[in-house]
Amino acid sequence: MKHFIEELNPQQKEAVINTEGPSLIIAGAGSGKTRVLTTRIAYLIHQGVDPFRILALTFTNKAANEMKSRIISMSGADARNLWMGTFHSVFARLLRVESLRLGYPANFTIYDTDDSKNVIKSILKEENIDPKTYKPSSVHARISACKNSLIKPLQYMENEELMLEDKASGRPRFAEIYQKYNNRCFKSGAMDFDDLLVNTYELLERFPDVLYKYQNRFLYVLIDEFQDTNTVQYLIVKKISASTRNICVVGDDSQSIYSFRGANIRNILDFEKDYPELRVFKLEQNYRSTSNIVEASDSVIAKNVYRLPKKLWTSNERGSKIRLIRADSESDEANLVAVTIQDEKKNFSKRNSDFVVLYRTNAQSRAFEEAFRRFGIDYRLIGSISFYQRKEIKDLLAYFRFTLNTADEEALKRIINLPARGIGDTTFAHLIVWANDNQCTIWDIINNIYSFEISSRVKQTLKDFVVMIKSFQVVAEQKDAFEAAKYISKESGLIRLYQEDKSIEGISRYENIENLFSALKSFTEREDTENKSLGSFLQEVSLMTDADTQDDSGDKVTLMTVHSAKGLEFNTVFITGLEEGLFPSAMSMDTREELEEERRLFYVAVTRAMEKLYLCYAVSRFKWGNLQFCEPSRFLDEIDARFLDYGVSTRQQQVKAPELRKTKEKPKEEPVRKMIPVDQNFVADDVSNLQAGMNVLHNAFGNGKVIQVEGSGENKKAIIYFDKFGQKNILLKFAKMKIISE
Numbered sequence: 130m131k132h133f134i135e136e137l138n139p140q141q142k143e144a145v146i147n148t149e150g151p152s153l154i155i156a157g158a159g160s161g162k163t164r165v166l167t168t169r170i171a172y173l174i175h176q177g178v179d180p181f182r183i184l185a186l187t188f189t190n191k192a193a194n195e196m197k198s199r200i201i202s203m204s205g206a207d208a209r210n211l212w213m214g215t216f217h218s219v220f221a222r223l224l225r226v227e228s229l230r231l232g233y234p235a236n237f238t239i240y241d242t243d244d245s246k247n248v249i250k251s252i253l254k255e256e257n258i259d260p261k262t263y264k265p266s267s268v269h270a271r272i273s274a275c276k277n278s279l280i281k282p283l284q285y286m287e288n289e290e291l292m293l294e295d296k297a298s299g300r301p302r303f304a305e306i307y308q309k310y311n312n313r314c315f316k317s318g319a320m321d322f323d324d325l326l327v328n329t330y331e332l333l334e335r336f337p338d339v340l341y342k343y344q345n346r347f348l349y350v351l352i353d354e355f356q357d358t359n360t361v362q363y364l365i366v367k368k369i370s371a372s373t374r375n376i377c378v379v380g381d382d383s384q385s386i387y388s389f390r391g392a393n394i395r396n397i398l399d400f401e402k403d404y405p406e407l408r409v410f411k412l413e414q415n416y417r418s419t420s421n422i423v424e425a426s427d428s429v430i431a432k433n434v435y436r437l438p439k440k441l442w443t444s445n446e447r448g449s450k451i452r453l454i455r456a457d458s459e460s461d462e463a464n465l466v467a468v469t470i471q472d473e474k475k476n477f478s479k480r481n482s483d484f485v486v487l488y489r490t491n492a493q494s495r496a497f498e499e500a501f502r503r504f505g506i507d508y509r510l511i512g513s514i515s516f517y518q519r520k521e522i523k524d525l526l527a528y529f530r531f532t533l534n535t536a537d538e539e540a541l542k543r544i545i546n547l548p549a550r551g552i553g554d555t556t557f558a559h560l561i562v563w564a565n566d567n568q569c570t571i572w573d574i575i576n577n578i579y580s581f582e583i584s585s586r587v588k589q590t591l592k593d594f595v596v597m598i599k600s601f602q603v604v605a606e607q608k609d610a611f612e613a614a615k616y617i618s619k620e621s622g623l624i625r626l627y628q629e630d631k632s633i634e635g636i637s638r639y640e641n642i643e644n645l646f647s648a649l650k651s652f653t654e655r656e657d658t659e660n661k662s663l664g665s666f667l668q669e670v671s672l673m674t675d676a677d678t679q680d681d682s683g684d685k686v687t688l689m690t691v692h693s694a695k696g697l698e699f700n701t702v703f704i705t706g707l708e709e710g711l712f713p714s715a716m717s718m719d720t721r722e723e724l725e726e727e728r729r730l731f732y733v734a735v736t737r738a739m740e741k742l743y744l745c746y747a748v749s750r751f752k753w754g755n756l757q758f759c760e761p762s763r764f765l766d767e768i769d770a771r772f773l774d775y776g777v778s779t780r781q782q783q784v785k786a787p788e789l790r791k792t793k794e795k796p797k798e799e800p801v802r803k804m805i806p807v808d809q810n811f812v813a814d815d816v817s818n819l820q821a822g823m824n825v826l827h828n829a830f831g832n833g834k835v836i837q838v839e840g841s842g843e844n845k846k847a848i849i850y851f852d853k854f855g856q857k858n859i860l861l862k863f864a865k866m867k868i869i870s871e
Contacts, residue, residue, distance in 0.1 A: 133168055133203055137161075144410035145169045148176070148349070151404035152377040153397075157441040158384065158426070158736035159417025159698070166353055166379050167196050170211070171203035173349055180210040182346060184369065187353035188215055190673060192696070196353075197657075209657060212347065216362050217322055218672045220329040224320070225668075227332055227339055236664055238319040238530050238537045239671040243518065245269050245310075245321045247539055252309050256302075263300055272307050276323035277359045277391040279330065282308035316570070318536035326361045333368045344372040354696075355380035355400075359391035367403065374404070382437050383430050386692060386730045394726075398435065415441050415736075417698055419448025422742055425772035426735040432767050433725045450774040453765070454745040457855075459493070459706075462747045463500035464850055466703050468834065469743065470506060470686060473701060481507055483700035485687040487734050489712040493705065494688050501686065503836040503848065505821055511689035517670055521627060521638040522645055526670065528617050532601040533664050535572040548622040550590050559583065597621070610666040611649040618642070691734045702738035704731070707746040707762040731764045744773075813865040819847055828865035830857060 134142060141161055144154045145168045156162035166185075174180055187193050193214045201208045212219060225235055240248070246265045249272075253260050275285060285291055286304045295303045314321060320328060333340045350370040352358065355378035370376040378400060385394040401407045415423045423443045430436070454469070456462035466486060473479050486497055491512055501508045516522065527543040534540070546552040563581055564571045574581065578591045597620060605613045618624045627639040652669070653661045687699070706712050713727035735742060746761050811828045819825075823835045833851035840846050845861045859866075 140412055141165045145172050151374055151407045153400055154379040154410045156379055156381050156412040159415040160412035167199040171200050174204040180208050182348045183211050184347040185213040185351045186216050217325045220325045234318045236533045238534045240319050240321040244539045248313050273323050276327045277361050317538045318534050330361050330365050343369050348373055349375045351377045353379050356382050356385035356397045357387050357392045358396050360393050363396045384733050411439050413439050413441055415443040417739055419445050421448045421772050422738050425768050426732055428769040429767045430732045451742045451772055452774045454743055456747045459496045459747050459750050462745050463496035467500045467504040481684045481686045485699040486703045487691050487694055488705045497688055508686040508688055511693050521641055528621050529663055529667055532605050536570045548626045605663045609653045609661040610663045611653045613663045614649050691730050694737050695733055698737055700739050701741040703743045704734045705745040707744055708759040712762055814867050816861050816864055816866050824869040826867040826869055
């Protein structure tokens with residue numbers, strides 16, 4: 130252990146060895162936060178603390194698994210006994226033990242966002258409420274906000290201000306929907322993501338013996354990314370650690386960017402108010418980025434008023450200046466980024482995986498996807514549909530869910546007529562009515578279907594369904610997750626359904642199912658899997674985040690939003706769409722607090738870069754089908770000019786820093802591009818075999834790169850991107866070009 134301590138810098142070492150009492154570790158970007166947190170936990174274990182009595186919380190399973198692996202390598206296999214994971218996974222584990230006190234079954238279902246929205250849609254339909262006025266996504270977001278503020282439906286109804294706010298917004302029935310939603314989830318034996326937090330808090334609040342139990346179990350509580358915690362998360366850990374006050378929080382207020390998810394930056398800014406005896410450790414040395422990038426990021430974030438004092442520094446080399454890319458339009462911006470990546474790869478032997486393109490909104494990815502396809506650049510898009518959200522996967526998971534919890538109405542809706550059994554919407558509507566009239570679950574009705582007026586064919590079909598589900602339950606109790614899943618998928622008919630579909634989509638679905646079984650097999654064979662049951666697998670899957678399921682394989686450029694990039698690092702970063710109203714967002718400029726979060730978001734983007742950083746903006750951009758001229762982002766002005774290189778633009782012009790925002794730049798106000806003089810002695814090459822990726826010299830347009838070649842014979846043409854003239858379509862039979870070797 131001494132070896133690991135000696136590798137730390139003095140500030141990191143102080144943060145590791147001072148384990149008693151409340152601690153705040155302010156960890157700047159790239160300052161070795163994970164190393165300090167894992168070493169601190171390993172140090173506790175080496176000091177004789179039982180891993181069972183350490184609670185460590187973070188925000189992604191991926192981060193938790195990586196940290197746990199590091200701790201095991203430092204402290205040995207006993208570290209596997211740590212209570213370590215995401216807030217939701219750890220509290221779900223706790224609730225499995227204690228849920229009966231709150232009236233939930235131990236095998237309660239965990240609803241994901243889609244499940245929750247489907248419940249809301251059902252309520253809107255049953256109550257004849259207009260889904261255009263009460264958009265399910267908006268209703269779900271408001272319910273989530275209420276839960277994270279510990280506002281229950283009855284409290285909501287008693288809050289005159291909230292009720293008047295709903296009335297003014299044209300949604301006076303929100304509280305009614307909220308109450309019905311809660312009741313529906315409870316009846317189905319299901320908790321949504323927010324319930325995992327709210328119910329844990331309620332458990333500790335209502336049952337003093339449960340609170341005492343966990344206060345005495347967890348002698349040390351450690352929280353990663355503390356700036357991202359919401360109100361209820363902080364209140365839970367505050368309760369659990371109240372006895373020993375051994376609470377250590379690690380975070381960076383400058384990277385607090387999730388207020389839209391309920392994160393409360395006051396948790397970290399005001400932490401000292403709750404713990405006057407607090408010890409503060411500042412990790413300010415950046416190990417990730419060049420000096421130029423570190424100092425530039427510090428010059429921006431210093432503009433924020435609401436922040437804890439710190440100054441990031443590095444002993445890394447100065448590095449190249451931050452390059453500014455100015456484009457005519459969003460498509461031009463994407464083309465310039467693609468060309469720059471190709472040049473970087475050629476001139477500096479870089480791989481696709483060295484690059485990331487960051488943007489403020491997912492909608493911006495389209496232009497880059499199109500440009501990268503044209504240039505033949507492989508890319509991965511982070512934020513596309515998750516593997517576990519694909520229909521065929523959710524169908525099979527619904528069978529698993531219902532096998533374990535027959536009160537789960539959403540799962541039953543999904544599987545009762547899949548594969549088709551002749552149980553249509555009308556029949557299911559009857560089942561719902563009978564269940565409501567008898568104050569029981571739909572499963573109870575199906576089990577006693579002969580007591581109800583319905584056709585004999587449907588009665589027999591439902592009876593067969595009951596027998597099938599009960600056989601699944603027996604197998605799930607006796608077999609591990611892989612074997613149980615294999616039995617259920619075969620006997621339900623789902624495997625046969627996808628095997629028989631020979632369309633491209635059908636083959637893809639079958640391959641996805643096959644991939645799911647690979648995940649199941651891996652789960653049952655992992656050394657750290659203590660409980661290999663189907664229920665344990667379902668819980669792990671239901672709590673996965675996008676970061677846990679993203680594909681890191683292959684040599685590909687990454688495209689992602691800035692929010693998704695937090696915690697990651699790349700050799701070369703492109704921050705795109707740096708225009709007023711886009712980044713910073715027009716929806717986040719009404720208050721200082723909102724604008725400061727946008728600035729923190731920009732700071733996060735800048736500090737992802739290790740060696741090179743490009744800042745990109747467009748002079749014009751299409752919005753709702755209309756061309757609008759854009760003003761460069763204020764964040765470009767806020768970077769100290771000595772860190773910037775203003776020399777990159779569509780026309781290779783020099784853009785001076787003082788002119789950046791003082792005048793709106795419009796294409797019509799700029800010099801017209803002049804044609805390169807034609808060389809009468811120019812000798813052209815035979816370009817009939819021209820291919821994408823080749824570099825060319827055109828007699829009139831100069832240097833360019835072939836993006837695509839299409840057509841044949843006399844109609845064969847090439848799409849070429851010229852350095853000074855942008856994209857051109859060239860008919861090859863008339864082209865006067867030379868092919869330039871690499």
